[in-house]
Amino acid sequence: MTLIEDIVLRKILDSRGNATVEVEVYTLNGYGRAAAPAGKSTGKHEVKAYPAGGIDAGIKYFKERMDNLIGMDSTQQEDVDAILHEIDGTENFSMLGGNVATAVSLAIAKAAANSLGLPFYQYLGGAFARSIPKPVGNVLGGGKHAVGGTTIQEMLAVSLGESAKDNVFANAEVHKIVGKKLRERFPNISLGLGDEKAWIAPMDDIEAIELVVESVKEASESTGVNIKPALDFAASSFFHNGKYHYRSRALTPEEQIDFVEDIVKDYGVYIIEDPFDEEDFESFAELTRRIGHLAYIVGDDIFVTNVERIKIGISKGAANTVLIKPNQIGTLTDTVKAIKFAKENGYATMISHRSGETCDTTIVHIGVAFGVEFIKTGAIGGERIAKLNEMIRIEEEIKGE
Incomplete structure (x- = not known):
């Protein structure tokens, strides 16, 4: 059989x-x-x-x-x-x-x-797989995903409501508001979307963060959902010759720690992903020591869903959240080991799409099966909403609606 x-x-x-x-x-x-x-x-x-x-x-x-x-x-x-x-x-x-x-x-x-x-999430997680991850959606950005945008790769919305459906629509509302604000600010230029369907605009990083924070606040008020801002620096992509190179300045690792700390404290950023180079466990650890009680500090390139890399991070106190991408490690077994190992050691987890996606929804089922706290899968776009809509379906099935 x-x-x-x-x-x-x-x-x-x-x-x-x-x-x-x-x-x-x-x-x-x-x-x-x-x-x-x-x-x-x-x-x-x-x-x-x-x-x-x-x-x-x-x-x-x-x-x-x-x-x-x-x-x-x-x-x-x-x-x-x-x-x-x-x-x-x-x-x-x-x-x-x-x-x-x-x-x-x-x-x-x-x-x-x-x-x-059996539904795939239930096959993997059993009868008690009932927790839907909170969606994290890219709304404005640049980096390797969008030429001409910000240096920081992704500026995101995290909706923290009780309902997956409410959260999915709340993130989409943030995306709409960001687009409206950009059209008002840049009435004479064509605005585009990056690989993950986030808006692209010729803005300074802080200016862009402020716009997203404003949009998140407006969407929270209009939807009644608690929404927070998040950032994925993808800092390895602009770390060269010992410094982090932004448009108008270059920061040492020590200055980058201060910069990220200030952003979290000044703007209430809820999730910070890859703020340092993929080999810099020490900077991750120092930032976690300073603001780990205020924000989820997520390691992606530094961990790559690899238990051995996660072990190093845990031993140093680097980050408090592990990003999970099955194709970073190659098999379901290795993916599950990474999730379980992170959780057993007190780290949160966030399962993630990639910038080049398909309509496959498997990561949603893995997230539900193993109680992953967050799922990063965009705010709009066909290959992204395939996953978002699957979350809504699974929630209905779990609740018997």
Whole structure:
């Protein structure tokens, strides 16, 4: 009933118009499908998205070896993922490609759930998987996601209401208000959207933060939902020669700590992601010491969903929240280990989309299954709302509505 009978791989488009991989898995009476996203702002410690020959080489490499998985029990996830590691034979999926491995791993798990007639979140988390993560939506930004925008990569809204539906619509309202304010401020220029459908405008970082804070306040008042501002610096992307390079100045690590601390205190920023270079555990630790009681300090590039990297952070007191991206590590088993390890050590978790996305909704189910506190998945845009709308559906199912 749950034995793997066939695995089908294909190339599909992601939200940037680039190729990515989609996998379908068939059991005797079950079916699972999953697709891998692609990041542009990536950590150097992530697994390799694809081997040297690209996506085609990764698919070819897997197809030549997929008989190792045919006939296995799809419910034995750790065994399945161990075989994927064996098929690849490297520590960073450089032969198979982390994206191929991720899509295969997730599709097999979804086929197992379907074979047993269970929603995927319930298959993973059991009968008590009932907590919907709070959505974190990108509303204004720049960095690698948007040429011509701010140096800070993402300025986001975090809606903290009791209802997933209210939170999803509240984040969208912030996005609308930001757009309205930008059109008023820049009436004679065309405003665009970045990779994650956040607004782009030629603004200074502080000016942009202030606009988002104002928009969050207005949306909170109009919707009745408690909404907070958040920032993803993606600081590794503008850290060069020992300094963080903004448009008009360059800051030392010590000055960057002071700058970020002031932003949190002055503007009530609720979540701060990647404010330092991906190797700078010490600055993460110092910032956490200073303002960890005021804000969630999130490590993405510094942790890359890798338990060994998270261990280093915990030993140093660096950050208090781990960003979770399945394709950073390559398998569902490794993803779950990272979530559980973070939680066991008192860290919060936030599961995340990538800038190059598909309409796959798997991260929502993983977030619900393991009680992840936040889900970062945009505020608008087809590939983003696929996940947001799935949150609404799951909430209705859990509540029996």
